[in-house]
Every structure is written in structure tokens, then in C-alpha cells.
């Protein structure tokens with residue numbers, strides 16, 4: 001197998017949208033309803049096989065609390081992808097996400113792959129952000145979009161799979177193999193509808 005090395009940064013302004021829970025679900029396939037807020041940032045890795053390639057994710061899970069906001073550039077600089085997470089039951093978290101997209105566009109790496117995850121899609125009765133509005137916004141900025149539930153393990157693996165498909169191949173030392181970066185607009189065949 002060829003090894004692709006990817007650095008992924010997970011971040012979003014609001015605390016409690018479920019960033020750490022998404023990482024835990026992806027890396028450990030577990031969910032803790034009493035998970036503690038992240039302090040500073042935490043780091044985890046996971047290697048997944050896709051067709052003939054092994055893809056290693058190096059994941060920085062950044063803290064959403066206001067007092068840690070200034071640290072975000074340390075993690076998104078040099079990242080191949082950023083996942084911005086909002087909570088579908090909090091309209092405000094979707095609005096503030098747009099500020100992070102702007103910051104990323106202005107100060108992040110030029111070809112960074114942006115993925116937007118609308119988390120907690122198991123809480124349909126409390127929904128404040130429509131899937132259509134979020135998808136339209138993601139399309140307008142050429143970002144990956146999925147609704148996820150870390151609690152019910154919906155679309156978590158699919159999210160990372162789509163990211164790995166959009167990131168240019170790298171050799172085992174982490175150097176880009178020189179393939180042009182192409183946006184793939186087709187939705188993943190494996191993605192599930194959230195509700």
C-alpha cells in the first residue's frame with residue numbers, strides 16, 4: 001500500500017458543537033455524553049485504507065472556547081484540510097462558522113480543503129439550521145458538506161473519506177507527489193442521509 005500523510009485540523013469558534021466527539025467517534029468508535037471541553041488542543045492519529053492506499057490522518061482537535069481562539073492559526077497553517085463544525089440545533093453556530101471560513105480564506109494555506117460538518121443531526125426536533133441552506137452555502141465556497149452525528153455514528157467515516165479523496169497524494173515523507181489539486185464536486189457514494 002502507498003501511504004498518504006495528511007494533516008487535518010478540526011476547529012470552530014463555538015464550544016460544545018461536538019468537535020472532540022467527532023474525533024473520538026472516528027478514532028475510537030466511541031461516544032462520551034460527559035466529554036470534557038478541550039483545553040488548548042489535543043492530537044490524535046488514525047490510518048484508514050481506501051482502495052490501494054493507506055491514509056494517515058494527523059488530527060488537531062482545537063478548543064472552541066473564546067480564550068483559546070488566538071491559537072487557531074497555529075493549527076490551520078500547514079494543514080491540508082480543515083473541518084469546521086457547527087451544531088444544527090444552534091443557528092448562531094452556523095452564522096459564526098462563516099467568519100471562520102473568511103479567516104481561513106485570508107490567512108490559511110491557499111489550497112486547504114474545507115469541510116463543513118453540521119453535527120448533532122440526531123437532534124432533529126431541535127433543528128435550527130436547514131440542511132438545504134447549509135449545503136447551498138458549502139457549495140458556494142466549494143466546501144465538502146455533511147450532516148453528522150457523533151452520537152449515532154452517522155457520516156463520520158464518510159466525512160474523512162471525502163477529505164482524503166480531495167487531498168493531493170503525498171509520498172510517505174509527506175511530500176506532495178505533484179498531482180494537481182482538483183476539487184471533486186460529486187457527493188460521496190457512501191454518504192448516508194442523516195435523518
Ligand SMILES: Nc1nc2c(ncn2[C@@H]2O[C@H](COP(=O)(O)OP(=O)(O)OP(=O)(O)O)[C@@H](O)[C@H]2O)c(=O)[nH]1
Pocket residue numbers: 014015016017018019020021022032033034035036037038039062063064065119120121122123148149150151152
Ligand atoms: N446529541 C448529540 N450530542 C452530541 C453530539 N456530539 C457531541 N455531543 C455532545 O455535545 C457536548 C459537547 O461535545 P464536545 O465534543 O465536547 O464539543 P467540542 O466542540 O469539542 O467542545 P470544546 O472542546 O469546548 O470546543 C457533549 O455533551 C457531547 O456529548 C451528537 O452528535 N449528538
